[in-house]
Amino acid sequence: MPSRKRAGRSFSRRFILFALFIVLAILAYTGAWFYAADTLERRTITAIENLNVGPQRANCEEPTARGYPFRIGLFCRSVFYEDAKNGVSISAGAFRSAAQIYQPMRTVGELDGPARIATPYLPAIEAGWENMRVSARLTASLPERISSEAKNVVLTLDDESRQPIARAETLQAHARQNGNDLDIALISEALTIDSGLTNGSVIPAFNGELLVTVDNGVSLAGFDAPGLRGRSGTIEKLSLKIAGEEAGLILKGPIHIADNGLIDAELRVTVNEPRKIAQLVGEILPEKRDEIAGITAGLANLGTAPTLPVNIRQGRVFVGFLPLGSIPPVQ
Structure with a gap:
């Protein structure tokens, strides 16, 4: 009879220790996730600030890291890029990205339209779409490869005339590093x-x-x-x-x-x-x-x-x- 009591107390102790270990592991994982999320937000803000020092300007409005517990990604209310030297500017709606926590360098994202595209010697164009998805394989510096696909794309002149230009069922763009070359x-x-x-x-x-x-x-x-x-x-x-x-x-x-x-x-x-x-x-x-x-x-x-x-x-x-x-x- 005493042996049964001792066995029961031993089992209860192991169960409590196991439960405590799980709680501590969850707390440690949660702390690590939020630390990574804070790092992602700060690095995004720093990168944008460094870029805006030169002739280019970029903005990710209200950069926020989301995706807890199993993913991590960057969310922007809107995005903007301008190269004043070459007369190029692009602005679009909200951007959402996500990566599995165990593969943070492989990310997917979505971009909301419409986008306004301005280039030299051409009138500004507005591009609208139903769904645009982006995927990338990142490295420490530049993406190793990046792809995007948009459905039901409509291009119009961004002026008072709102003249239609073109439409397409699907538009895809892909780029990858090939040594020093770019495909x-x-x-x-x-x-x-x-x-x-x-x-x-x-x-x-x-x-x-x-x-x-x-x-x-x-x-x-x-x-x-x-x-x-x-x-x-x-x-x-x-x-x-x-x-x-x-x-x-x-x-x-x-x-x-x-x-x-x-x-x-x-x-x-x-x-x-x-x-x-x-x-x-x-x-x-x-x-x-x-x-x-x-x-x-x-x-x-x-x-x-x-x-x-x-x-x-x-x-x-x-x-x-x-x-x-x-x-x-x-x-």
């Missing part, structure tokens, strides 16, 4: 251009894909990075196809932007169903209809998917020996 991918699905921008011509929806490698492009991700002048890279693939069809263009080749902003490139363009593409381009650019018709007549003898050399010399565009126009200097 960038932009993908659109069912992109339509408003007829007000195409001389009243209604063009069908099309899918687009851009894959480009920027030489030594990782430095562009720095806030104090110079502009695109003096940069070079390779267009791995630039594809524009009518949605649901094979008619379209595929462009590849190296490209270089000189110190004066003018482009030099040696490109190869494959045209699928050239007659259909020529008809669409002629409707959009009626002043170039004769040149396009002349090119199409030559392509008709080369099959349904001919490939042409397209050279850009100091901003002047040539298809073979035929000039098509010029590209203004890049800033």
Whole structure:
């Protein structure tokens, strides 16, 4: 009988110690989480303050760490970035991010619209969407890779006219470090251009894909990075196809932007169903209809998917020996 009592007291003592250990572990974990959350908030504020010392300005309104107990992430009521030197500014709504506590360097997030985008030589644009998700694999300095996807995107002029520009079912953007180079991918699905921008011509929806490698492009991700002048890279693939069809263009080749902003490139363009593409381009650019018709007549003898050399010399565009126009200097 006494042995049973001693066994019961021993079990009760172990249970109490185990319960106490769990309580202490929870308290320690909670303290560590809130310490990490406070560190995240302070580092965010410090990074923004350091950035605002230079020609750039950025803001995360009311940065707050959330996600306890199993996640941690940064919340901003709104976000803003401006590069006064290059005339670029972007502002958007609330931003929410989250990472599993055991994988803090892999984070996902959401950004609320609308966003206002201003760039030099172009009118300001407002972008709206139903849902935008962002994911990133972070390192101690710059993200190793970052991706975003937005659904039902609508672009309009941000002025009194509120002129529609374009809409797309899906827009994706991806970037990753490749050594010192930067790989960038932009993908659109069912992109339509408003007829007000195409001389009243209604063009069908099309899918687009851009894959480009920027030489030594990782430095562009720095806030104090110079502009695109003096940069070079390779267009791995630039594809524009009518949605649901094979008619379209595929462009590849190296490209270089000189110190004066003018482009030099040696490109190869494959045209699928050239007659259909020529008809669409002629409707959009009626002043170039004769040149396009002349090119199409030559392509008709080369099959349904001919490939042409397209050279850009100091901003002047040539298809073979035929000039098509010029590209203004890049800033």
